[in-house]
Amino acid sequence: MPEPYAKLSLGLDIGSSYVKLVALSRRPDHWALKHVALSPLPEGSIVDGEVMDSGAVAESIEALFNQLALDERRVISGISGRAVIVKPIRIPTADPDELAQSVSWVAEQYLPSLDDVNLDYHVISTGGDFTEVLLVAAKRERLEGHLMILRLAGLEALAIDVDSFALGNCFEQAEPEAARGTVALVNVGASMTNVNVLAAGSPRFTRDISFGGYNYTEALARDLSLSVADAERAKRGELPDADAAAVDAVVGETTLELVDEISRTLTHFAGTHPELVPDAVVLSGGSSVLPRIKSSFEDTLAIPVRLLDPLARIDLGESGMDREDLATLAPHLAVGIGLAIRGDDPEIDR
Ligand SMILES: Nc1ncnc2c1ncn2[C@@H]1O[C@H](COP(=O)(O)OP(=O)(O)OP(=O)(O)O)[C@@H](O)[C@H]1O
Ligand SMILES: [Mg+2]
Known part of the structure; x- marks a missing residue:
């Protein structure tokens, strides 16, 4: 007899800086993490959500599958930005x-x-x-480009979701009680920030803002005359001889630009839906760990802000990793986990 929960659900999040692969397995009342891996993409492979170098992206994806030695080749992936x-x-x-x-x-x-x-x-x-x-409405050309990358990597798409919806699914799974209210989910990636205002479990408004971690790196490179690689290290606090106060100032100013844009987005939404005022802003994405990003959001938006823990209710027992091992990876995983969760959708035909 086949093992009842052997089926893996693979979420593949192709971001502009990292490809993330999350393998989950459904249990009666929760999800179990089986595998997770992240692979960096060469700079310029994906710009503004548009794939510039399909071969490089497919190679990164293949590297992940080889690393995890996975037999399952059917994935749920997502599109974002101007593709949708x-x-x-x-x-x-x-x-x-x-x-x-x-x-x-x-x-x-x-x-x-x-x-x-x-x-x-x-x-x-x-x-x-x-x-x-x-x-x-997904732009057909972009959708086909995405499917082509999956084919190049030897994969089959079970479904193509929208990144901001996947973010919503991840949140509902991680914080089911809070998902009954109204929250603004903000996923700050590398080239993009996905916003999803979720009310009573339904996405009511989504927007992808072309602003993310790259903007911080660019600002640091420009203002402190650093190479892009050094600016990236300075941003992460990994460049020993950087002027910490100057880095801090540039990061702070860049966050203000981002918060301003999000504030405008939420004000616009409030204009059409005054009854749906978010109780909280919930941050995720690789750039959500930047220093003082949370307090900066809180000061401007005057709404409580917290970080999403996408793994909060996921059983890690079978992954061979614990919370500590996954701590630096976790902020990157919200979309990938949300995509994998779609594997449970009865509409997805296996
Ligand atoms: N320790 C850190 N401090 C600051 N920023 C970090 C840190 N670690 C990663 N980042 C930033 O996180 C970003 C990557 O996050 P994420 O994986 O969410 O983006 P992505 O999905 O690849 O991009 P996008 O969705 O925008 O196309 C990069 O800009 C990277 O510089
Ligand atoms: Mg992303």
């Missing part, structure tokens, strides 16, 4: 069987052409005269 448009729309309530058709009619009003995109949607709420729907 997410828009809340209202559809006059009709027969549920006709919803997909109604969504594509309404989508035509918002999108220049339906020929260039793959449409999907999530129902947020029903009842009354309107159904609230989150329209998801």
Whole structure:
């Protein structure tokens, strides 16, 4: 008889600085981590969410699979940035069987052409005269580029999700009680910051801001006349002869730019949804560990801010690693874990 929970669910997060692979296994009331690995990408392989060097990205992915000696080659991966448009729309309530058709009619009003995109949607709420729907339009060209990389790496896509939705799934799994309220999830990566305002478990608004860890490195390189490699080390506190006060000042100013942009984003959202004021901002992403990023967010947004622990409720027993081993990796894993969790979705056909 096959082992009941042998099935692995692989989340593959292809970021612009690191590829992250998370292998989870479903247990009756929780998830177990089986494997996790991260592989750096050569600079310039992915710029602004767009793949510039498919071969280099595929090689990094293959390196991860070889490192973990995995037989399972079917993954759930995600797209973000300009590859995808997410828009809340209202559809006059009709027969549920006709919803997909109604969504594509309404989508035509918002999108220049339906020929260039793959449409999907999530129902947020029903009842009354309107159904609230989150329209998801993935640019076909970018989607095909993504699938091509997976093929090059010898993988098959079980599903392609949206990074900010995966972030929401990760949060719901990590903090199920808090996910019943309204929270602003902010994942600060290398070239991008994904924002997802989640209310009662549904993403209500998402935006990918083209700003992240690279902006800090660039600012340090420029203002302190450092090479990019040294600026990256200075940012991480790993450049012994750097002027710590000067590094601190540049990091602080750059965080203010980021917080300003997020503040504008949340104000814009509050204008259309005054009833959905976030109770908290929850930070994740490789750049969320920057010094004082949390207090800077708190000062500007006047909302409690905390860091997400994506592994909080995941059983690590079978991974061969403990919390301490995973501490530096954890901030990078929110999207990858959220993608792997999608493996549980009954819509995904194995
Ligand atoms: N100790 C550290 N201190 C500051 N920044 C760090 C540290 N460790 C990693 N980073 C930054 O984290 C970023 C990578 O985070 P992450 O893996 O979330 O991004 P990504 O998914 O590759 O990028 P994106 O989603 O933006 O395309 C890099 O900009 C890196 O410089
Ligand atoms: Mg990322």
